[in-house]
Amino acid sequence: MLKTNQDIVFIKCNKPKINELYEWIKFKSKKLKIKISKINHELIIKNYIDNFTGLINFINIISLIWPNKKINRKKIQQIIECENRFTYSQWINYIIKGNQEKTIKILQYFKIQNYSPVILIRVLQNFILNIINLKRKTKYCIYENYLNKNILTKNNNLEEKSKKINNKKLYNSIKLISLIELKIKRNFKKNVWLELINLSLTLC
Known part of the structure; x- marks a missing residue:
């Protein structure tokens, strides 16, 4: 989370709150042109709330596999399960x-x-x-x-x-x-x- 004030950059190192994760996923999904429904946001956050690096990797993976497509719950669960075992x-x-x-x-x-x-x-x-x-x-x-x-x-x-x-x-x-x-x-x-x-x- 970055906040800028003229030439000064402040880096917020606190653990992101749930609403902040929602906003980040929404922003990143729009930027990468992937479609994730709100209910699936909850599933993603539940699995990556304590692993922001893992969340970034997860979003990048689905953007590569399903660009410009709606990502359903089954696909999301499949990626999560795979990443949690063999990757x-x-x-x-x-x-x-x-x-x-x-x-x-x-x-x-x-x-x-x-x-x-x-x-x-x-x-x-x-x-x-x-x-x-x-x-x-x-x-x-x-x-x-x-x-x-x-x-x-x-x-x-x-x-x-x-x-x-x-x-x-x-x-x-x-x-x-x-x-x-x-x-x-x-x-x-x-x-x-x-x-x-x-x-x-x-x-x-």
């Missing part, structure tokens, strides 16, 4: 480390818990786009460097990983993503977990 960040970090065993283990957990493959595809797409940006040596990374700030830890070297993933691997990964999305569109209930495992291992 997308852990999954991506193990891919970066090349740890195939851990990568598969987390994917198996996602499958058992019936998480949406579409969410996983979006996270992987964002990861791949960051890799491509680093390969091109661009200073501006789309999604406001979301992966670098919130999913990747300081101990992981994304730039080093970008050097190890050659263009052929990137091409195969993008091709696999397209095939998975096409399969889901044709039949949403179709099992695509084997393809997701192959895609993750391609990037490991």
